[in-house]
Amino acid sequence: MWLTRVRELPVALRVLFLASFINRAGMFVFPLLAVYLVRGRDLSAGEAGLLISVGSTGLLVGSLLSGPVCDLRGRRAALLGALLLNAAGYLGLAVLDGPPWTYAGLLFVALVGMGMFGPAANTLVADLTEPAQRPFAYTVNYIGNNLGMGVGPLLGGVAAAYSYDIMFAGNILAGLACAALIALWVPRDRQGGAGARKGRARPGPLGHHHVLLVVLVSFFYVVPLIGLEYTLPLAVTTVLDESAGLVGAVYTINSVVVVGLGLFLEKRMRGHGTKLLLLVSGVLWAAGLAVIVVAFSLPAILLSTVIWTLGEIIVSVVVPTYVADHVDERRVGTFMALNGFVLGLARLAVPAGLGALWTAHGHRPVFVVLLAAPLVGMAAYAVLRIRPSAAKAAEAAEGAETEGAALPAKAADAQAPT
Secondary structure, eight states: OHHHHHHHSOHHHHHHHHHHHHHHHTOOTGGGHHHIIIIISOOOHHHHHHHHHHHTHHHHHHHHHHHHHHHHHOHHHHHHHHHHHHHHHHHHHHHOOOOHHHHHHHHHHHHHHHHHHHHHHHHHHHHHSOTTTHHHHHHHHHHHHHHHHHHHHHHHHHHHHHOHHHHHHHHHHHHHHHHHHHHHHSOSSOOTHHHHTTTOOOOOTTTTHHHHHHHHHTHHHHHHHHHHHHHHHHIIIIISOOOTHHHHHHHHHHHHHHHHHHHHHHHHHTTOOHHHHHHHHHHHHHHHHHHHHHSOSHHHHHHHHHHHHHHHHHHHHHHHHHHHHHSOGGGHHHHHHHHHHHHHHHHHHHHHHHHHHHHHHOHHHHHHHHHHHHHHHHHHHHHSOOOOOHHHHHHHHHHHHHHHHHHHHHHHHHHSOO
16 A cells, blocks of 8 residues: 555655645746736736746756755755745745846746755655665655646636735745745754665766766656647647647646556556666657657647656656666765756757747647657667666565575485485
């Protein structure tokens, strides 16, 4: 029973999962930021887009900062700093009335905090779990984040309908509530998972090259995720000429699949190698996108969402688990930060590139490019040397020990007098 497995996790992790859900559910501002800048601050759509693009570089900076802060100050300090930076940036956006560039600066501060939180949370999960627990822990954390992302825009829209001040206040209060939970329940020092890796020698600069490659190649699975966030609203409203309300159906389906099938998939993933799981994820991504390319229609888009969400779940669990299993504990934060940086880089580069392609050649080449991305990722993973997970390696070692112990017994039986 999954509730029993959740109770077996450290209390600090259960608190982290709750805090992650509250933090995501309280993200009222970011999904409605363009609306706020245009209607609340009287900027043009072009100015708002430019300011959001500039401010979004904070996601990249936050991802890069997360590793050093985790290593130097600890995971708890990184999580608290992320939440307080996010609250401070949004507070400035809500109350300060200055020139447009100040909005970009304040948004940058807020998004530095947002960029730091995810890698720091993944690092804490790595610290506080044993290898056999990690896929389950990352799955639960991912489900909680998606539940929050499903609730947040809805609550934010209701708040913004009354007042933008309420929208900002809700976001800030949710962040401070998460900070209070973490300050009370997450330990200052790193415990748990560190013990599982005690005694591992720190490798040289290239000692983790296989982990580095796994994380970097995951960019080709992140490209379609970010690309669909940008292209599906445009496709539904402009190409198919459907209501903007149907865009919400795509996000609802995505959240329902993550919540409904996340734990089911986690069970099916046990005992399978990392390379196989990454290739299966790529197949699901490619199959989902192929549905859109071959039969471009609203039903095809909805069916596609079900298929590619399964691939999204797998890669979102497998990559941080691989990092936690194979990286020296003193460098886990750095590699989790790199994983977050890959996502931030895609958020910065993909919409601009796809937007230029759409403007020049229409929507069809855009979806072909999105289909090509996971195919490239699959080809790269197929040739990479990927090591087995820590749990599977432990099972193999245990089996070898059992077999080795059985051999002398068999020999003794063979020599015994009859």
